[in-house]
Amino acid sequence: MISETVKFIQNLYRTEEFIPLHEPRFNGNEKAYLNECIDSTFVSSVGKFVDRFEAEFARTVGAKYAVATVNGTAALHISLILAGVERDDEVITQPLTFIATANAISYIGAKPVFLDVDLETMGLSPDALKYFLEQECVLSDGRCLNRSTGKTIKACVPMHTFGHPCRIDEIKVVCDAWHIVLVEDAAESLGSYYKAKHTGTFGTLGVFSFNGNKIITSGGGGVIVTDDEVLAKRAKHITTTAKIPHKWEYVHDEIGYNYRLPNLNAALLCAQLEQLESFLENKRLLANEYKEFLASQNILFIEEPENARSNYWLNAVLLDDLQQRDEFLDYTNNNGVMTRPIWALMNKLEIFKSCQHDALTNSLFLEERVVNIPSSVRL
Template identity: 70%
Template sequence: MQATIDFIRSAFNSQEFIPLHEPRFNGNEKKYLNECIDSTFVSSVGKFVEQFEQMFADYVGAKYAIAAMNGTAALHIALLLADVEQDTEVITQPLTFIATANAISYCGAQPVFVDVDKDTLGLSPQALREFLQQQAKVENGQCINQTTGKVIKACLPMHTFGHPCRIDEITAICAQWHISVVEDAAESLGSYYQGQHTGTFGKVGAFSFNGNKVITSGGGGVIVTNDEALAKQAKHITTTAKVPHPYEYVHDQIGYNYRMTNLNAALLVAQMEQLDSFLAAKRRLAEEYQAFFSKKNMHWVAEPSNSQANYWLQTVILNSQAERDCFLKATNAQGVMTRPIWRLMNELEMFKHCQHGSLSNAKWLEQRAVNIPSSVRL
């Protein structure tokens, strides 16, 4: 245990507190913020919003990117674009951040939890296939849950800690069952599966720029799609569904005040300029961790096959829950910040009633997985 703590301190060249993941502002952030302030366009109208959207779309290889105030808002809108509505269902994974399940609930829909794969930490195609074969039927072009009688509108896989799940298999299964795929790519900017960027496999994808992400504006999110009509609708409803007019205030449907501000976008333009260097630095750290943990009795999570991960949060898997708890206690007591993986969504009070299949892999990981310091080193 002490050897691990000493190694992490050596890797970050610090005897002070080492956070899990802190932001780096080493580029034009202050310059662009000052420019934004001087322009007086600090809200959702301004050149940096559109500049960031174009930069982001180009980077991930999507036709359209629509900037939102945070990743959860982006995910909420993405689900609405997939026609997720009151009293429908969305299949997702229990091993995820709360935003995934919350966004489903915002639509008035119900999450259904299926298991993850141990190697990707993301939604298991095999578990998805088995659940649908046992529980669902296709009727009039819709997937019906035979247990609840509700329409399964969408599947929402998440690329956990930046490691791509088997998204090609998931989209193929969902196509057979008439289910839309919405990707929770919040953690996976800079991650690729079979050479294609995460978030671009499904109907819609959503990313996050929270303060602990690879790039950040303190908050922020973005929706990506290749569908022009969906992109226009996303921009419309994230700006309160206001009908364009020189001075009249007319709104033609229920909308949301979700548009990213020009201030946030200014930060993100500067962060995008440094993204490649951030990713390269994180990969170098991953290589050092891999070399170290290969000599220890701990499993370090490497990028899955056919993938290029961004290594957003470096992860080790301990041999038992008791060992995990000792590791967490010892590291945090010595100022090296580590965190357990999330509590499973189906174990939280508000989702205990939700339908789920066997979640043995998710539970196994919940008891053993730990995130270790992953910041871009200066």
């Protein structure tokens, strides 16, 4: 079974050389825009490509404003600050996520609360969220208080795992009822829609990533999207060291961060964004081929959830148990096909083991069974 899968993947990518999990494709105007940027000498945080990318990205996802940052983690950190999260507050998120989600919460001195995911989406379960809040929390003076810790739960950060949208509209309803700010971690879901609305635009703020393995990339990079003009202006202000605009004076009116995306990276992203639709079409064709083949091997391919259109950023399979998962990982990686397990649950890491969590039944099930398989756009 596994050997046939390796042969199939080699045939998909027309090579018997090493096949990575997800590598970038630079087939458009990347070099032309980079040269233009270099010739302009505006290669740092000021330049026309930054402004152009922000405007084009906002239009792409259907948000009013976009503020580019140096990476997705920085975007999430700033979004949590904009959401009003402060030291000793709590933020609800999922344990089945890349560590950046939990790290950004920790940068502020807040603490994550890990709640279970849905099996169908691998993203935060609105049912688990509602149950936890009803059982463990109380509303007091417009604040959601955790009865067991006495802390304020200020925000909720669901993540769209591998580009598959979670039930984000239901999560928003729960958050609104409990006066919790919704910040979407859409780092992996550019090009994904839930009920015909782009991910990242359901919450007060949404965050995307352009790391080297993402669907479009500038080697790094991130962006904050919002429909709130006040939040967008403050995001731009505090990501550029909170400097008050002036021709020569250096006056800063609050603690700021050097999180602005360089113009060089923005030039790459403008070229990559031009190719997004072709990337999405290519990846959907790949997903369909995987689905058909893997069904013949009795391997469950993880498909887009109900009411969703996924970008299929990272394709994934669900194996029978931990033993089969490890056998699959061992054979594929030893035969030139890169695969990887889903992340270790955040609450199992030493740095987050003291964090509150629920039973995490679905998260534990998926942790032992999900494996990512090569998902690069095929040339």
